[in-house]
Structures are given as C-alpha cells and as structure tokens.
Amino acid sequence: MTNKEEFLQIYNEYVKRQGSQEFLDWLLKTDFFTAPASTKYHGACEGGLLLHSLNVYKTLRERYFEEGKDSEESFAICALLHDLCKAQFYKVSTRNVKNDVTGQWEKVPYYTVEDAFPYGHGEKSVFLIERFMRLKTSEAMAIRWHMGGFDDSARGGSFAISLAYEKYPLAVKLHLADLESTYLKEKNTSMVNK
Structure with a gap:
C-alpha cells in the first residue's frame, strides 16, 4: 500500500462529518501528497509531508489514544x-x-518557501480545514498549537498555549506525537541533510 492509499484509507474510515468529502476533493487537487515537510530538516523530499502526517497519526494513535475518552475521528483529523x-x-x-x-558543477533541486497565503502555521491549517468542515474546539486547539514552543506566538511570549494545553489534552497529545515523529522517526528523511 502506498502512503497516499494509506492516508485515504484512514481518512475515509474515520472522517465522516459534513463537508469531509468536499474537503478531500479539494485536498486531492493540491500538492499535499507530493509536497515536502520542510526545506531542509525532516521530510525535505518529495512526499515528506504525507509521510510526516502518517507518522504523526500512527504515533498519536498508538501512544495516546484512550478508549472511551478520545475520538477516532478527532485523532485522524x-x-x-x-x-x-x-x-x-x-x-x-x-x-x-x-x-x-x-x-563539475551540476544543477541540484531544492525546496524554497513560496507562501501565497501568509496566515501563520497552525492557524492557517485550521482556517483551510474550516473552509469545508467544522472542527470541534479541541481539534482546532490541537492543530493551532501543535508546534508547541516552536510556534511564533509562543516564542513571542504568548501564554495562550499554556491555557490551551491545560484545557485540551488533545493539543498536548498532538504536540508530543508531532515532536516524536519529527525528531525520532523522521531523522535522515531530508534529501539535504543526510
């Protein structure tokens, strides 16, 4: 099974809310499935973003899912x-x-950032998802604050992240799964820093 097939299988199995199919139709028209996860760190390669997303899902599901407390749909989203x-x-x-x-000098490909919609990081993801389907408050908080202390607002001194983590355990769980995937599972997945 390819990474794209695995992503679609998880998404279609768990994400059922109104607008989810319209969202998926839009997503399939983007470069999400071929984009890198970064320019030079983890997943700086074709399909790196998809690989990272799957790694975060697997880590989040395997390590932090609590039966009766957590939602399969929320974890997948x-x-x-x-x-x-x-x-x-x-x-x-x-x-x-x-x-x-x-x-000899050779032309070598590399990734650069071309942000046509500079809306932030987590908040941009929330905005794009909510164009198609409503997020639960806990999901929006988790996605918004998944960067933890690396988020520009947190680095700038905002205390909102602490309050979000205190109120929404899903936000803490997603952040931890993201960290583990990025720094442990995806080490040496960059075509730049091997």
Whole structure:
C-alpha cells in the first residue's frame, strides 16, 4: 500500500462529518501528497509531508489514544491535517553544487518557501480545514498549537498555549506525537541533510 492509499484509507474510515468529502476533493487537487515537510530538516523530499502526517497519526494513535475518552475521528483529523498549511507552500528550485567525484558543477533541486497565503502555521491549517468542515474546539486547539514552543506566538511570549494545553489534552497529545515523529522517526528523511 502506498502512503497516499494509506492516508485515504484512514481518512475515509474515520472522517465522516459534513463537508469531509468536499474537503478531500479539494485536498486531492493540491500538492499535499507530493509536497515536502520542510526545506531542509525532516521530510525535505518529495512526499515528506504525507509521510510526516502518517507518522504523526500512527504515533498519536498508538501512544495516546484512550478508549472511551478520545475520538477516532478527532485523532485522524488532527494528525493527518495538522500541517495542511504546508500544501501549496513549497516550490522546487535549483542551485549549482560541485560534484565531488567529477569536479563539475551540476544543477541540484531544492525546496524554497513560496507562501501565497501568509496566515501563520497552525492557524492557517485550521482556517483551510474550516473552509469545508467544522472542527470541534479541541481539534482546532490541537492543530493551532501543535508546534508547541516552536510556534511564533509562543516564542513571542504568548501564554495562550499554556491555557490551551491545560484545557485540551488533545493539543498536548498532538504536540508530543508531532515532536516524536519529527525528531525520532523522521531523522535522515531530508534529501539535504543526510
């Protein structure tokens, strides 16, 4: 099964709310399934964003799902779509790199950021999802604050993240799953930093 097939299987099995099919139809028209997850860190390769989304889902589901307390649909939405903001965000460019073996300069592809809709990170993902389907408050908070202390608002001194984590356990769980996937599971998944 390909990563795209796995994503679609999870999404179609668990995400049933109104607007979910319209959202998926839109998503399939974007570069979400081929985009990188970053320009040079984890998943800086074709399909890196999709790989990261699946890793976050698996980590979130395996480590943090509590039967009777958590929702399969919420876990699928939050994990699979938390980095939706990265669709239509990167572009491929080239740079000259000297080949160590031949000594010749060669054009090598790399990713650059081209943010046509600079709305933030987590908040942009929430906005894009809600164009099609309503999120529960806990889902919106989890997606909005999944970056934890790396979020620009938190780095700028906002205390809203602490309140969100205190009120919404799903936000803490998603952040932890994102961290583990990024720094442990996806180490050496960049075509830039091998």
